[in-house]
Amino acid sequence: MTSLHSNTLFHWSTDDFLCWFLRGLAGVAGTIVILIVTFLIMEALPVLQGIGLLRFFTDPSWHPAEGFYNLTPMLWGTVFAMAGSVLIATPLGILSAVFCHYYAPVSLGKLYRRLIELLAGIPSVVYGFWGLVVLVPMIGEIHPPGQSLLAGILILTIMILPTIALMADASLANVPQQYLRGAAALGLPRWATIRGVVFPAAKSGLFTGVILETGRAIGETMAILMVCGNVVQTPSSLFDPIRTLTANIALEMAYALGDHRAALFVSGLVLMAMIVALAIAAEWISRGRIYG
Amino acid sequence: MAETLSRSQNPRERLAFVLVWGAAAVVTATFCWLLGDILWHGLSRLSWTFLTAPPESAGRRGGIGPILVSTFLILGVCLAVSLPIGVGTAILLAEFTSDQGLFGRMTRRSLDVLAGVPSIVFGLFGNAFFCKMLGLGFSILSGGLTLACMVLPILIRSTEEGFRAVPANYRISAAALGLSRTTTLVHLLLPAAVPGLLVGLVLGVGRAIAETAALIFTSGYVDRMPESLLDSGRALSIHIFDLSMNVSGGDANAYGSALVLVVLLLLINGAASWLATYGLHRKIATI
Numbered sequence: 001m002t003s004l005h006s007n008t009l010f011h012w013s014t015d016d017f018l019c020w021f022l023r024g025l026a027g028v029a030g031t032i033v034i035l036i037v038t039f040l041i042m043e044a045l046p047v048l049q050g051i052g053l054l055r056f057f058t059d060p061s062w063h064p065a066e067g068f069y070n071l072t073p074m075l076w077g078t079v080f081a082m083a084g085s086v087l088i089a090t091p092l093g094i095l096s097a098v099f100c101h102y103y104a105p106v107s108l109g110k111l112y113r114r115l116i117e118l119l120a121g122i123p124s125v126v127y128g129f130w131g132l133v134v135l136v137p138m139i140g141e142i143h144p145p146g147q148s149l150l151a152g153i154l155i156l157t158i159m160i161l162p163t164i165a166l167m168a169d170a171s172l173a174n175v176p177q178q179y180l181r182g183a184a185a186l187g188l189p190r191w192a193t194i195r196g197v198v199f200p201a202a203k204s205g206l207f208t209g210v211i212l213e214t215g216r217a218i219g220e221t222m223a224i225l226m227v228c229g230n231v232v233q234t235p236s237s238l239f240d241p242i243r244t245l246t247a248n249i250a251l252e253m254a255y256a257l258g259d260h261r262a263a264l265f266v267s268g269l270v271l272m273a274m275i276v277a278l279a280i281a282a283e284w285i286s287r288g289r290i291y292g
Numbered sequence: 293m294a295e296t297l298s299r300s301q302n303p304r305e306r307l308a309f310v311l312v313w314g315a316a317a318v319v320t321a322t323f324c325w326l327l328g329d330i331l332w333h334g335l336s337r338l339s340w341t342f343l344t345a346p347p348e349s350a351g352r353r354g355g356i357g358p359i360l361v362s363t364f365l366i367l368g369v370c371l372a373v374s375l376p377i378g379v380g381t382a383i384l385l386a387e388f389t390s391d392q393g394l395f396g397r398m399t400r401r402s403l404d405v406l407a408g409v410p411s412i413v414f415g416l417f418g419n420a421f422f423c424k425m426l427g428l429g430f431s432i433l434s435g436g437l438t439l440a441c442m443v444l445p446i447l448i449r450s451t452e453e454g455f456r457a458v459p460a461n462y463r464i465s466a467a468a469l470g471l472s473r474t475t476t477l478v479h480l481l482l483p484a485a486v487p488g489l490l491v492g493l494v495l496g497v498g499r500a501i502a503e504t505a506a507l508i509f510t511s512g513y514v515d516r517m518p519e520s521l522l523d524s525g526r527a528l529s530i531h532i533f534d535l536s537m538n539v540s541g542g543d544a545n546a547y548g549s550a551l552v553l554v555v556l557l558l559l560i561n562g563a564a565s566w567l568a569t570y571g572l573h574r575k576i577a578t579i
Contacts, residue, residue: 015473019388023395025380029448030399032441033406036417043420095315103312112316114565119323121561123502125529126550129536130326133543158322165319191308212408219410221505222533246412246505253419253509268416275408283404 040269047262056266062232064252064260071267073234077242080149080235081224082217085156090210092157093164098194101172113169120162128226131155136227143239147229150238155223160213167212171205172198204285211282218274221246245271327554333544334551342548347515350539351531356549358517362432362525363501365518366511369436370500371493374443378496379489381444382451387463387477407445411505414442418510430524435511442506443496450495454488455481487567494564498557504529528553 051069059070096116100109131151140146175198183193199206229241230251243251245267256264345355381399389396418438428434458481466476504527512524513534526534532549535542 018474018477019384022380022384022388025377026384026395026399029377029381029444030402032444033402033409035421036406036409036413036441039417039420039425040413043416092315092319095312096319099312099316103309104316112320115320115323117565118558118561119319121498121502121557122326123504123529123553123557125502125504125532126330126554127326129532129546129550130329132536134325134329158326161319189302189305191305194308215408219408219412221410221412222529226533226537246410249412249416250505250508253416265416265420268413271410271413275410276405279405279408 037272040265040272044262044265044269047259047266050259053266056263062248064256064263067259069259069263069266071245071270073232074243074245074248074267075270076234077149077228078218078244078246081152081156081228081242081244082214084149084153085160085217086210086214088153088157089161089164089213093161093209093213094168094206096161096165097168097172098198100169102190102194102198116162116165116169119158120166124159124220124223125226127155127159128223131223131227139239145229145241147227147241148239149228149235149242151227152224152242152244153238155227156217156220159220159223160216163216164209164213167209168202168206171202171209174205175201207285208282211278211285215275215278218271218278219246221250225250330547330550330554333547337544337548338551343552346517347531347545350542351515351535351545352539352541353545356528356531356545356552359515359526359528359531359549360552362511362518363528365432365521365525366436366439366507366527367497367500369433369521370439370443371497373437374440374447374496375493377440378444378447378492379451382448382455382489382492383477385448386452386455387473387481403445403448406441409442411442411503414438414506415509417441418506423510428522430510430512430514431522432511432518432525433521435507435525435527436521438506438510439500439503442503443500446499447492447496450492451485451489454485454491457488458484491564491567494560494567498560498564501553501556501560502529503527504533508533528556 047069051067056069056071059068061068062070062073096112100113104112131154135154136146136151138146139148139151179197179201180193183197188196224244225247228243228247230243230247231241232243232248233240235242249264249267252260253264342355343360344357346358347356348354381403385396385399391397415438418434418441422428422434422437423430428437462480462484463476466480471479507527507530511527511530513526513530514524515526515531516523518525528549532546532553535546535549
C-alpha cells in the first residue's frame, strides 16, 4: 500500500499513535506462545536439572512418588491412539469430501457438509461422555474391560474426522474447473478423474489436513481420558487400557507437588515439541497460513 | 455427467462408488447415533428447574443453575480480554503491515503455533502463570484469561479476513480525500469488517464454551454460585466430565447437561455460518 502520511502534524501523530497502539496489542498476542514455552521450561527446569532429560526415557517405570519418571509408556499410548485414529479418519474424511463434491446431488452434498460442520462443533467432553456410556460397554462385551486403546482410537477418529473432511473439502473446491472439463472431454470416468486429476491437484491441501488432524489427535485430552482406562502401560493389544501424555497431565496435576509437578511440565514440553514439529511440517508443505 | 458415469461398467468405478457412499453413510449414521442418544436421554431431564436450580448431592440431583452462571462469567472474562487484543492484532496484520514485513511475519508465525497448542498445555500454562505467579488462584478470572489466550488465533484469523474482504477502493478513495488512516479505519473499514469480526467472535465463543481441559486447573471444580470473579466456578463441560467420571449415578444429569451444551453450540455454530454466508456479502455490497 502507498504511503498515506498526511502532511498535517495532528493527523500524522494520531495515525502514529494508533499504529503503535495496535503494535502493542499484536505484541501481546504474539508473545503468548513465547510466554507459554517459557513457563513450561521454568516449571520443568528443577527436575530437568535434578535428574536430566534422559531418565524420562530410561527409568524403570512411572512412579513419581518413588522418583521414577518414565514417560515412554504414555508416549506410546499417545502415538498408538494418534496413529490408529489418523489411519481410519483420513480415508473416511477424504472420501466424505469427495462425496460432497463429486458423488452427492448438490442439495445432499450441502446438507452433508453442514452435518460435518456440526460434528466439528461438538465439544470433546460430549464425545468422551458418549464414548463412555455407549462405546465402552459395547467393547466391554467383546473383550473386558472395555476402556481400551480401541475405544480411544474410535472416539478420536470421530473427533478428528471433521477437521480432515473440511480441509479436504476446501482443497477440492480449489481444483481448477478446466482440469475437470479436460478430464470429462477425455471421457475419463468419475473415479479415474478423481484419482488421476483431482487428488494430485489437491495434494498439498490434503496433506495439510492430515497434519492438522494429527495435531488434534495428539492434543486431545478429555475424550481420551474418559474412554481409555488410564493404566500406565505399553499396550500389547487393542483391548488394553492405556494412558496418554495429555491424560496423564489432566489426572495427576490436581495433586502433583515438587518434582512430580515439574515432571508433568516436562510432558507438556514434549507435547509442545510434537506440535511445533507438525507446524513446521505443515508450513513446509503448504507454504501458507495454518492457524484456525 | 453424473448419470452417464454412475452407469459405468468398470468394476473399479463401481467399487469407488460404493466406498464413497459407504463412507458418507457411516459418518452420517455415527452422527445421528451420537446426537440421537444425547437427545433421547437428555430431553427427559430438561426443564426450567433443571436450568436454574443448584446441583444437589454432587450433581446427581438438582440442576445446573450456578454452573451456567460460572460458564457465562468465564466466557465474559475471556471475551473482554481477547476481543480488544484480537481485533487490534487483526487490524494491524490486515491494514498496517505488509505480508513480507518482519513484525507481521513473526506475529503470524507465533499465532500459527498458538492455534496448535493442545488445550491441556494451556491449562498447565494458566495454572503456572495466572493461578500461581499472578496469585489469582483457582478462579473464574484465571479460567477466562487462559481461554482468552486460546481463542485469540481463531478470533484474529476471521477478523483479519473480514478486513481483507473490504475492497481496496475504500482505502484508496479515503486516501484521495485526505482522510487520515485512523479516520478511514473508524468510519469506513471497521463498519465494513463487522461481519468478519462477528464470525470470529462466534467461533471463539464456540471454542471457549466447549473447552474442558484448559479449565480443570484454572477455574476449578466448585459448583456453588460464584460470588465474585475471584471465586472458583465450575464450567458446564467440567460438570459433564465430573458427573460421568467421578460421580456414580450422575449419568442422567450428565445427559441433561450435555444436551444443554450441545444445543448452545449448535445455536452458536448456526449463527456463525449464517453470518458467514449472508452477513459478509450483504454488508459490503450495501454500505
